[in-house]
Amino acid sequence: MDTFETIKAEAEALFPQLVAWRRDFHVHPELGFQEVRTAGVVADHLQRLGLEVSTGIGKTGVVAVIEGDQVAPDAPTVLLRFDMDALPIFEQNDVPYRSQNDGVMHACGHDGHTAIGMGVAQLLTQRRNQLPGRVKLVFQPAEELTSGARAMIKDGVLNDPTPAAAFGLHLWSRLPLNQVIVQAGPLWASAGRYSITVHGRGGHGAMPHETIDATLVASQIVTALQTIVARNVDPTQTAVVTVGTLQSGDAWNIISAKAELTGTIRSFDEQVHQLLVRRITEIANGVCAAHGAQCEVDFAGHVPATVNSAAGAALMQQVAEQIVGVEQVTQIRPMMVGEDMAEFLNRAPGCFVLVGASDPAQPMHSPHHNPTFDFDERTLPTGVALLTSTAVAYLQGGQSI
Ligand SMILES: [Zn+2]
Ligand SMILES: [Zn+2]
Numbered sequence: 401m402d403t404f405e406t407i408k409a410e411a412e413a414l415f416p417q418l419v420a421w422r423r424d425f426h427v428h429p430e431l432g433f434q435e436v437r438t439a440g441v442v443a444d445h446l447q448r449l450g451l452e453v454s455t456g457i458g459k460t461g462v463v464a465v466i467e468g469d470q471v472a473p474d475a476p477t478v479l480l481r482f483d484m485d486a487l488p489i490f491e492q493n494d495v496p497y498r499s500q501n502d503g504v505m506h507a508c509g510h511d512g513h514t515a516i517g518m519g520v521a522q523l524l525t526q527r528r529n530q531l532p533g534r535v536k537l538v539f540q541p542a543e544e545l546t547s548g549a550r551a552m553i554k555d556g557v558l559n560d561p562t563p564a565a566a567f568g569l570h571l572w573s574r575l576p577l578n579q580v581i582v583q584a585g586p587l588w589a590s591a592g593r594y595s596i597t598v599h600g601r602g603g604h605g606a607m608p609h610e611t612i613d614a615t616l617v618a619s620q621i622v623t624a625l626q627t628i629v630a631r632n633v634d635p636t637q638t639a640v641v642t643v644g645t646l647q648s649g650d651a652w653n654i655i656s657a658k659a660e661l662t663g664t665i666r667s668f669d670e671q672v673h674q675l676l677v678r679r680i681t682e683i684a685n686g687v688c689a690a691h692g693a694q695c696e697v698d699f700a701g702h703v704p705a706t707v708n709s710a711a712g713a714a715l716m717q718q719v720a721e722q723i724v725g726v727e728q729v730t731q732i733r734p735m736m737v738g739e740d741m742a743e744f745l746n747r748a749p750g751c752f753v754l755v756g757a758s759d760p761a762q763p764m765h766s767p768h769h770n771p772t773f774d775f776d777e778r779t780l781p782t783g784v785a786l787l788t789s790t791a792v793a794y795l796q797g798g799q800s801i
Contacts, residue, residue, distance in 0.1 A: 432542030591738020602657030
């Protein structure tokens with residue numbers, strides 16, 4: 401019988417290969433829904449393992465199913481998800497594997513996730529004869545656009561076979577190597593984008609009485625939006641309303657005709673999310689109406705909160721304790737970060753964990769989404785061992801997730 405120690409040893413032996421894969425992806429980062437090269441490398445690898453591969457799922461997603469050698473038709477399927485996209489950031493690291501695609505960078509660690517997925521595919525394929533079920537490997541595009549998971553689901557990634565559970569991980573540079581965060585309930589928040597366009601009436605900077613100043617109206621909207629969390633959300637609930645951009649005007653002596661605001665909203669509770677949407681709409685329209693301006697409000701890219709099932713978290717906790725040691729498996733307070741793994745977990749309950757990725761001796765202070773982000777590659781085998789073992793453990797008996 402397979403043991404986690406064997407899986408761990410095999411994952412460790414893959415280390416040079418994992419680093420090579422990760423660095424190759426890091427050198428050639430691609431933005432969401434443009435992961436053509438990345439998807440090609442993944443598909444080639446899966447095909448070489450003898451798997452039947454589907455490409456173009458959710459535009460650039462790749463899917464393969466590893467089926468145990470003697471599997472009953474009603475045997476369970478477990479989904480493992482790996483995201484592949486990079487960010488529109490100009491890399492400032494001076495490393496041999498620096499991005500060669502200027503203005504695009506793997507600044508969230510998804511290069512590591514894709515490499516881990518290729519390693520997991522290899523270890524699971526090698527133990528096909530011990531798998532009493534199926535593992536659906538999902539390489540997802542456009543996580544950073546919070547729309548890749550939805551695109552894959554729309555293209556049928558959850559059909560034929562339908563997974564009963566889903567698992568995934570995120571490398572986390574704020575956490576030391578070998579630590580793993582596993583918790584039941586909410587881990588990350590629901591997230592969404594909004595944009596507000598204010599249409600005023602432009603004019604001469606010296607003749608304000610003939611204009612409707614879009615800059616002034618937009619500024620009042622920015623201030624008024626702060627009242628939503630302060631005065632509308634139940635204080636025992638959690639929410640964020642952030643204005644990320646405010647653009648208005650063309651010249652110093654012209655009163656602006658048009659202003660555009662964009663931002664993000666975060667919460668854990670669906671009712672709170674609905675409240676944020678309603679109040680942003682009311683405030684934007686109300687402030688515009690008070691000044692005679694026209695207003696457009698749009699919401700996009702909403703993902704639900706990332707919530708782990710009790711059974712899914714219990715299974716991953718057990719596995720993680722064997723891979724990294726009991727004292728290395730911890731919990732954190734939920735964060736307002738958004739993650740579209742939530743779309744899978746909402747349909748196939750399971751667990752999403754954070755895996756420590758910084759050198760404990762040299763803690764990296766550069767956070768995710770920063771031009772100097774990097775992670776300690778020694779975390780890669782841990783990720784492979786964790787998800788390979790989770791799939792095996794789930795199929796061998798932990799099905800009631
Ligand atoms: Zn990210
Ligand atoms: Zn990420």
